[in-house]
Amino acid sequence: GEDVEQSLFLSVREGDSSVINCTYTDSSSTYLYWYKQEPGAGLQLLTYIFSNMDMKQDQRLTVLLNKKDKHLSLRIADTQTGDSAIYFCALRASSNTGKLIFGQGTTLQVKP
């Protein structure tokens, strides 16, 4: 079945860039998403990318997709303490289903 892997923890200093990585096994993925979860809160959709794109930029967020290597990354420029949270990548396996497969989440710690 589909598998989505993320590193569990990333620590950066305020003002630096953060890069959160995700690898997956299902090459038929159509849409790939990044969600943010703050302590005790639900999931907030940050951005998504369609599988025929290589890159998408949205303000401080840049998503890179390497379909050949099945690798997705989220870069956060000028990371702030408010960016501290758990970040989940998720993929939609095909256009016929809406169900998402999630990674385990990467905890981003931003040090002042």
Add this chain to the structure above:
Amino acid sequence: GAGVSQSPSNKVTEKGKDVELRCDPISGHTALYWYRQRLGQGLEFLIYFQGNSAPDKSGLPSDRFSAERTGESVSTLTIQRTQQEDSAVYLCASSSPHASREQYFGPGTRLTVT
């Protein structure tokens, strides 16, 4: 407009009891999803409703779990004869018919089975 809402926000129940969790999707969203998040883990898909089509129940972990949805509105997730391993946060999401079908999540119901 209003986001996805879920109730109750917290539920503590004794092992063996039945529980019912409720989700109100965003108005106009045709698809509704239930996920489970165990402590420190990612989300696990449970069930997916799309309009009047038969639901995708492939993620339900056992026959103790069931869900219903009336049209394109409220959904309830029922867990019968709860077990301690059912303790988790149950998250509901809804999405529009657009191709990207971004899912918007509710705040979740934290279920604790004692």
